[in-house]
Amino acid sequence: MERAILEGVIGLLEEGVPLAELSIERIARTAGVGKATIYRRWSGKEELFVDVIRAAEPxxxxxxxxxxxxxxxxxxxxxxxxxxxxxxxxxxxxxxxxxxxxxxxxxxxxxxxxxxxxxxxxxxxxxxxxxxxxxxxxxxxxxxxxxxxxxxxxxxxxxxxxxxxxxxxxxxxxxxxxxxxxxxxxxxx
Amino acid sequence: MERAILEGVIGLLEEGVPLAELSIERIARTAGVGKATIYRRWSGKEELFVDVIRAAEPxxxxxxxxxxxxxxxxxxxxxxxxxxxxxxxxxxxxxxxxxxxxxxxxxxxxxxxxxxxxxxxxxxxxxxxxxxxxxxxxxxxxxxxxxxxxxxxxxxxxxxxxxxxxxxxxxxxxxxxxxxxxxxxxxxx
CATH class of the missing domain: 1.10.357.10 (Tetracycline Repressor, domain 2)
Known part of the structure; x- marks a missing residue:
């Protein structure tokens, strides 16, 4: 689940969507989950992005x-x-x-x-x-x-x-x- | 003359004018000189800015x-x-x-x-x-x-x-x- 959300965000970034336009709502829609699922794991957009970058880095x-x-x-x-x-x-x-x-x-x-x-x-x-x-x-x-x-x-x-x-x-x-x-x-x- | 032009640009930057909005025309007007005077000394905006930064740095x-x-x-x-x-x-x-x-x-x-x-x-x-x-x-x-x-x-x-x-x-x-x-x-x- 967590991996699917992170990969969804990576996909959006690869399509060229700017960080500023990536709302929790859009991320939830892309991953096919509810916003509550995302908020259970991350306190907000900032924490989620840090994990996205971690997933993309060595x-x-x-x-x-x-x-x-x-x-x-x-x-x-x-x-x-x-x-x-x-x-x-x-x-x-x-x-x-x-x-x-x-x-x-x-x-x-x-x-x-x-x-x-x-x-x-x-x-x-x-x-x-x-x-x-x-x-x-x-x-x-x-x-x-x-x-x-x-x-x-x-x-x-x-x-x-x-x-x-x-x-x-x-x-x-x-x-x-x-x-x-x-x-x-x-x-x- | 050169010093007056550089100080004019520094003044504009200190007022918060963004680099992107600083045209040669505006710089000439601020320094009270013609655009030709500026172009005799600098080939363009880029060279002029490098000298502006040099003048502001140690x-x-x-x-x-x-x-x-x-x-x-x-x-x-x-x-x-x-x-x-x-x-x-x-x-x-x-x-x-x-x-x-x-x-x-x-x-x-x-x-x-x-x-x-x-x-x-x-x-x-x-x-x-x-x-x-x-x-x-x-x-x-x-x-x-x-x-x-x-x-x-x-x-x-x-x-x-x-x-x-x-x-x-x-x-x-x-x-x-x-x-x-x-x-x-x-x-x-």
């Missing part, structure tokens, strides 16, 4: 939990896949753009999708500090931005930029090793 | 040229100042948002402002590889994204994120040193 990854590096590779590779999906899917591209001009839907997406994803990275980094993989003096918020920043910049701000296979590994290993020539790693500023 | 920085680190600090601090300006100036915030929905103005801004700024960072990084500050095996495009990514992500994608004084230095020194605990910098993956 699924959230499972973390291997074997090391901080392994977890980061999976998280960044998932972010890269989302970037690729948003480029290749007219639906996702379209919905992301429309979402940004609708503050309520954007807030719901941020709260239900982006914030938990960010919290997951911060958890992985804190575990890395506990097990000795990550320098204990590094601010995890800054470390988060060093890892995810390059993927987000390429996915969202420079849609013509390369998102090559291997990007996740390049970023993680380069950030971990640092950019200083190896012979000078002992000298500090 | 100026491009002068590089000290004393080291890659010094140059990067100045470039990232300038990017942070732009982020702060875009948050505090309703005009800039507004114009940035409108620009993105106007592909011709966005393309002109990208070509005349963003692309040269990016080229400048890449030059600084290449000089760093030549003088031994930057590991020669690092892809300068990736290094660019590691340095500017965190500032851009906070400025553009997370408008509620911190842009503290000292951020530029934190980013540069953390990326240069790497995130691995010091005792394990000799072991490589």
């Amino acid at each position: 699924p959230e990854p499972e973390l291997p939990g074997t090391s901080m590096r392994d977890d980061l590779l999976v998280l960044l590779e998932n972010l890269r896949q989302r970037g690729l999906a948003s480029r290749s899917s007219a639906l996702l591209h379209n919905v992301h753009a429309q979402m940004k001009s609708n503050p309520k839907i954007w807030a719901a997406y941020h709260e239900n999708v982006i914030a938990p994803r960010r919290a997951l990275v911060l958890d992985v980094l804190r575990r890395g500090q506990l097990n000795g993989e990550l320098r204990p003096d590094v601010d995890v918020e800054l470390a988060n931005d060093l890892f995810v920043g390059p993927v987000l910049v390429r996915s969202v701000l420079r849609p013509d930029a390369d998102l090559p296979a291997g990007l996740a590994e390049d970023i993680v290993d380069t950030v971990m090793a640092g950019l200083r020539p190896v012979s000078s790693t002992v000298s500090q500023h | 100026p491009e920085p002068e590089l000290p040229g004393t080291s890659m680190r010094d140059d990067l600090l100045v470039l990232l601090e300038n990017l942070r100042q732009r982020g702060l300006a875009s948050r505090s100036s309703a005009l800039l915030h507004n114009v940035h948002a409108q620009m993105k929905s106007n592909p011709k103005i966005w393309a002109a801004y990208h070509e005349n402002v963003i692309a040269p700024r990016r080229a400048l960072v890449l030059d600084v990084l290449r000089r760093g590889q030549l003088n031994g500050e930057l590991r020669p095996d690092v892809d300068v495009e990736l290094a660019n994204d590691l340095f500017v990514g965190p500032v851009l992500v906070r400025s553009v994608l997370r408008p509620d994120a911190d842009l503290p004084a000292g951020l530029a230095e934190d980013i540069v020194d953390t990326v240069m040193a790497g995130l691995r605990p010091v005792s394990s910098t000799v072991s490589q993956h």
